[in-house]
Each structure stands twice: as C-alpha cells, then as structure tokens.
Amino acid sequence: MTPDYDLLVVGDANPDVVISGAPRRPAYGQREELVDRGELVLGGSGAITACGAARLGLRTAFAGRVGDDAAGRLVLGMLAERGVDTRHCVIDERPTALTVVLVDDGDATGGGGRAILTAPGCLPYLTAGDVPAALVQASRHVHVSSYFLQPGLAAGLPALFREARQAGATTSLDTNDDPAGEWRGLDEVLKEAGVLLPNAAEAMAITGEPGIERAVRALAARGVLPVVKDGAAGALTWENGTVVRVSPPPAPAAEFADTVGAGDSFNAGFIAARLRGLDLARSLGVAVACGSLSTRAPGGTAAQPTWNEVRTP
Template identity: 45%
Template sequence: MSAAIVEEAAVRVLVVGDANVDLVLRGDVVPRFGQAEQLLDSADLTLGSSAGIVAHGLARLGIPTALAATVGDDEFGRLTRGWLSEAGVDVSSLGVHPTLPTGLSVILSAPTDRSILTLLGSIPTLTGDAVLAAVKGASHVHFASYFLLPGLASQLPSLLASLRSRGITTSLDTNWDPCEKWAGLAAVLPLVDVLLPNLEELRAIAGSLGVLGGSDEDLARRLAGLGPRVVVKAGREGGWSVAADSPVVRAPALVVEAHDTTGAGDSFDAGYLAAVASGIASESERLRWATVAGSLSTRAAGGTPAQATLTELTDHLA
C-alpha cells in the first residue's frame, strides 16, 4: 500500500495513558549494593511510557494522532512535550500538573532481559473527563498502562461504554501490573474492541479471570469470548491474534540486529493500530504492520529513536 493511499484512508487516533521519559542504561546493570561503583556501556534519555511511545509511533507512520496524558511542570515534562510535537503528535491534551513531577522510568537493559524502575509522578492524575474532552474527532481511542492510572481505570467501564455509544472503537494494552493483582478487567474487556497483551500479560490476565488450562491460544480465545479480539505480542516469534469465532492468524518478526527491546511492544501496538486506522481489513496484513514496526524499533536504545517511518514500513512489507 502506498503512503498516499494510507494518508487518505487514515483516521484520527487518540492515545490515552502515561507520558514520561526513559533513562535506558546498558552494560553492567545488575545492582550491587555496598557502595560498589559499576561502569556502564551507555546511557540514553529518550521518550518513554507506553502511551507516549504508541502515539509517537503512530505519528511516525503518518496517522493523525493525539495524546491525552499528564506531565509535570519541569524539564522532563518539556522534553516529553517537545519529542512528541517533533514527531507530529497533537499535544493539546497533554496536561501539566503544577506540583507533581513528570514520571520517570529507569531501564536496566541486559542482553536477554531488562528491569524497569518507575517513578509515577503526575501519571496517575489523568481523569476520565480529560479523556472525553480530548476525544474530539477521534475514530479510535487506545488506552495504555491501565494499572498505572487507578483513578482512570475505575472510570474506564463507563468511559468505554460512552465511546462505544458514539461509534468510536477502542483498544487496550494493560502493560504489567506492578501489584500483580490484575483487578478490574472483568468489567472492562467486554467493552474493548482489541486487547494487546504480550504472552506474560496474556497468562496473567487469563489467570486473574479464572481462565486456566490449555495453550496460550486457548487462553486468548477464551478471553476473546468476553468481547475483544486478542492480539498477542510474542517477541522474536512475531505476533498472532484470535477472535472468539475465528482461527489464529500469525505473522513473523523481522530478523534484525536488536540493540534494545525497550518499547518494542508499544511500537508493535502502533503498527497494528496504524493498519486499522489506514483501513487495512486483512488481519494478517495488520499483524505484518505490527511485527515489522515492533522489530524495526529495536535498532536503537529506547522506544522511539528507531521507530519506523511509513516509507520504511512499506518498504519492508514489500
């Protein structure tokens, strides 16, 4: 599909959730206490947050995108706003909290795993009213980092019902629950059109809802029976998706030299949602957009510096 056709077909997407910076550390990153000094290979300050990375990725792919989130009145907040604006994201609904700091995540990135230390700061202060005020003209709303915004999460069932009544489609990437309780999703999933977990999140969500036993595909299909299409990020295996009454659809990842996997799942989300917003009806093609976008994002440290442009993505699809 050409860039011109995509731009003509694209609809406006509102991304809702967190906005913060990431400090990505690589090298000898496993802490040793006792005042031991450890030397790093690299340290990169980049745009972080699931919602921020998704919004940035959508804008890079030519999709008209706005972000509803809250930052602090500080340098990290100004950096966040600047990075998003440079990518073309509409930041008119990016609120500024007068006293709380902008959120910060420190990513300890090892070759085969990573640990994330997060300061929430202003992230949880986003409200349902602010989201409704930001919807203006959006045809799809994507929610990210459900468990970092407990106030908004408690309002989400009524908010989703309101959006559905307006004919606005929705998607949800819960991300990991730091408390590992996975509460509240039973009331949310029947009102969501697309759920975007990784494999670990899929298993945790299913277990919290009493969906036990069988393969990952069995778990996903039973979650899909609650309402949403379940689109699963499977790392190096690419991604797959399933609805309650359809076969599993799969797409492989690209073979790339991965520098850092931070935010790759969020770039996967952006690729999938960009395909939806561009009018791609084929589920296999939507997944190809997702896996290509997720794979290409790993070429540099942080979630956004190596995100695909529309030209790059279409070249790889071709």
C-alpha cells in the same frame, strides 16, 4: 464531518533513563560500576505508541498528565517534535513520572533481560474526566495504555470507551504490567474495549491460562479481540474461531539495540494498519514489523519505522 484525529492516545508519558549493559544485581554500598551506554529518551507506553503512530502517518493526539517540571517539559517537547498534538495534556503540580530501564545482554533474545523501575509521580491522578468529550468525538480510534499504573483513569475507562464507540470510534487497550501482580478489575473494561494488546505473559496472567494459545482463546471468549505479542516468535490473534500467528521478519543481528518500547511500536503499527483498512492478518504483520524495526536503536522512538518501511503488497 471528517474527524480531526486518526488516533487519540490516553495514558502515560515520562522520560526513560535506559542503561545498557547493566549487571543483573547492581552492587550497593556506594560502589560505582561502569556500563556500556546510557540514554535519556521518551518513555511511557502511551507516549511511545503515539510517536509510532505519528511516524506511520496518523494524525495523532495525546492526553495524559505531566508535572510542571523539567521532565514534563522534556516529554511534551519530544512528543511535539514527533508530530503529536499535546494540547490536551494536563500539567500537574505533582512531579512527572520517571522510569529507569536496566538492560542486559539477555534482552537481545527476549530472555527477560530488562528491569524497569518507575516512580509514578502524577500518573495515578489522570482520570477519564481529563479527556475532553470533544477530543474523543474528534478521533477515529481511542487507545489507552498502562491501565494498572493509572487507577484514576481505570475507574472511568469503561465509560470513556463507551463514549468513544457511541461517537463512531474504535478502541483498544494495552494494560501493560500490573506491578501488584493481581490483574484484577478488567472484566468491565474488556466488555467495552474493541482490541486488547497484551504481551504473552500479560495475556496468560489476565486469563490464568498456562499457554499463550489458550490465553488467546480465553480472551476471545470474553468478547474482546486479542492481539498478543510473543517476542521473537511474532504475534497471535483470533479470527473465525482459530488462532492466527505471524512470525517476525528476519533482521540482521548487527541492527539490534534493545527491545525497549517494541510492544508500543507494535501497538502503533496494528492501529495504523487497521485504520488504513488492512485485514486482520496483514495488520498483524505490519504490527510485528513495526515492533521488530523499533529495536534498531536504543529506547522506544529512535528507530520507529515509516509506513513505507512496513507496508505490504
């Protein structure tokens, strides 16, 4: 029987308020400062990944929690507009999560020019039990985002991944940042996840290794396939006992807006390429292209590419 969905994304969805041209240290004391631009866009690593996958042609479902409020309705509407099935989202009595992203000029070079402030709202209350078994069984691949923002989900994630694998699906995890800076509790879930999709800083934090290539090796030794984003330098993975690196395609500077959600578009590209049968190196190239092209417009979803824009011969 053909699965109903190519991809099931389980994770976070919320509005992002992206403020560009923000000062590194906003002035308190009721002083008003003017910035270059403000955008209200779809946020959440899971939601952006789901939209990127749908844009690439995957039949995509999203399972998460949003509040019964204006922010929740906005999120669900934005996902649906981009072709993502949201019928399995839980409507929570708690408020929808909300993120404010402050972007300065350093973001153009990957120099850490972003500050991210998130009110988690209902995110911590998502659990593996909120994801119907029939939905997992109807999906070719299950991707989970924002591990540390969702402790309820994290507790049941190893079992959810096992359930997916037993149903014949492949799996992946993007932990995203750990706000507590502790990076604990990953041992069991990494044994069950097929692919881990961190950025360079996250990979080094998870492993405790001081360099990105050493972190890739350490993750591979733990039985998971590491696919590590390295900003303007591209990305790395592990194949046949060696580190494989792919550089990003050249892009005109005039097209750059910000890097918000670029890593999530990268995730979507990698998953889409693998589900289309591309080998590991070519899949990494598609992922890097997806992340790079997504920076052409503010926010995470406005410039996500189609498959025709990124496919390689």
